[in-house]
Amino acid sequence: MKTVLNTRKAIIPATLAAMMLLGACGNGEPAKEAAASTDSSKSAGASTGGVQKVVWWHAMGGDNGKAIDKLVADFNAAHKDIQVEAIFQGSYDESLTKMKASMDSNSGPSIIQVYEIGSRYMIDSKAITPVQKFIDAEKYDTSSLESNITGYYTLDGKLYSMPFNTSNPILYYNKDMFKAAGLDPEKPPVTYEEITAAAKKLSKDNVSGASFAIYGWFMEQFFANQGAELLNNGNGRDKLATASNVNTDAGVKTLTWWKDLVDSKAAINLGRKTDDTKKAFAAGQVAMILDSTAALRGIVNSVSGKFEVGTAYLPKPADAKDGGVVVGGASNWILNNKSEAEQKAAWEFIKYLSAPEQQAFFSVNTGYFPITKKAYDQQIVKDNMTKYPQFKTAVDQLHATKPNKATQGAVMGVYPEARQITENAIEEALAGKKSPKDALDAAAKEISGKIADYNKTVK
Template structure:
């Protein structure tokens, strides 16, 4: 998997341009039509077929037969319902998406899904915003996890919970820790599609050479530093973690700490960043100390650079997405053995876990009820265990349903890549809370950039507390501006 692809999947941090205009657009046609469209969609989800032809006037068997024949002809000539799906899967991932759509269309002649690649997550979301005053947008759109707050505030979507309730659709086999991110006030707003979380990758051969147990990777901040010290020798360095805001968010969650106030923005709209809390200062101080002690390299913001250094045997440990696991294992083949471990946390940290990254699918409410219902049928298809198994095998993303692990192809893949068990175990070990559900704010892409700048500043010599105080102030100001443009 390429760097560009992975950064998209975990959530590429870019600013949401033109926010005031876009929210104004959200508050017009799409918002005003929202309630009616939601009701129509729910009614469509609860009913099948159409009212029978009225042949009472005919009053004869011939009339009934004629009507029946006419209905049959109408049915034969009826065009399939078209669903336009915007997504941001490129390269090999794009090929996997194309195959999913082709398989669905072949088995559902009454529906035709047209998939359309829209560029990065940010590109796609900006195109959606530009289309909200018209009918030119999609029926269904894949949006990265940090775009969830905007999607809800736009009032331009029909929550998938409406279809779940109308269809009596059973979600009990779906992964609770994945659903958790996209659930707000007990309602599931979108259906998870591609999901990952971060893990620690380490070079088992370097561990052996340094006298460390390759079967006992570091679990705490303190152990990471000690192991990094032992690994730093012979021109090699113990670790390197990309300056990526997603990692800071994950390290907060792994300590059971909220990133924003008001229950991480879930009990009420967030109004304050907590990135400068004791958790944040402790985390950045540890990270800075690794760099200052020269047991970790600062290779900048690109995870591709840390991955290349790791695969070249220049560093012993790094953080990256579970979605890239196959690339790591295959890239190291014939050179060294890759080990995987849970994300580290400080000694004595509270129960926590990881927040899912990736994206989910959202149904737009400015489309006819029949079209929304067809999109729901496609969403249900994507969630099937056998389909999730294929998606997982072809991409490395988590299956969103636990039943996919019973599929033989998944069992075979797990045998070929046993390192992936770490990712699954870490997901299942996560205790759902506001911290691990993940923070939500309408300016998340901007916030990530601000945090990354603060980390760079600290590495450059600024006191971690001072750097994070500045970041928290800037993020809080942006949240305040955003909140003033939205209404409950």
């Protein structure tokens, strides 16, 4: 069998199977509509009458999809020589599977939106042209791009894809409950220890102090917030990772704290779905939750003025080293089985999406971060900050993040599967089936085995 490094057409079966297991962080929207058929793009990239066609596969449904349609329509109106067709392909996992199926023909996209945890896989597939090539060719100015966002998609000094929709996790809390419990609503807890103390005071009258969804993304973020690397070999950035660090001190300390919260009845375990913790929070049944910054507008609106929503940084141990959060969401990748003209046209569209005006529009209409600092100068972003002042917490947290290998984010080819294995471990520990250390030891061993299998396919 040819490996992915020998041909871009060979897609690693084990990795694709893993990617079908789980959606990415940052609230990659579930597919609510039927995905468009790839048949509609069989003439992808065809140039007719001097007009270059660009096909963009994305995973944004609902209101996010409407925002994308508006961006594309405006681009097409302003660029008569390039016409972009945006095609919703369902979830991130479904989109990747369709990309694999299209590699033997020219039916695939010019650009594909891929969740952040698919980055190692996309690089190893040899199916893409790094955007760094276009940046270098025209000396494109990247100075205004958020370095804590582009850093995730940069390996060996090369930016492989252009960030598009970006988020990070924050703490949401009920300010009214804080006041009633004698807590200062303007001084939210920022450490594990403070979360525990506040949760115990908030837990009364059929109200739970906190509930954190069993989500592997949260564990990854807790690692980064302690300046701890989730994988060996510089989080998989110095060279291919060979082992998981999920069972090291950062993981054991976090899961022990989490379990103690649940065991003491200061927190309630509502399972794996962030939708369930959001509903409980909106209903006034839970005082504190964790969720993506991209969920902010929906959470505030769901409360409907019943209480004031507060936001705070992701908590960390009091003795944690310098760290911060890792960006979630997705980026846009240019496929290399297209003509040079089509790839250049794709790059023109990516530049358009990255400009302050478009980033401002997309941020306000979806809740994701702008990837460029200049977007915050746009009036619609300023107005949105006034309407949703809680969003400032997310922006400040991004800018306060200390750049290092931990906060740059882990990269591995079996990330979705590793995330599910971590969730299984958290679930076992919270249920008392295993100690936090034993659960994470087993998870680290299993993840490391998956990584080893993957690495064999790319050597």
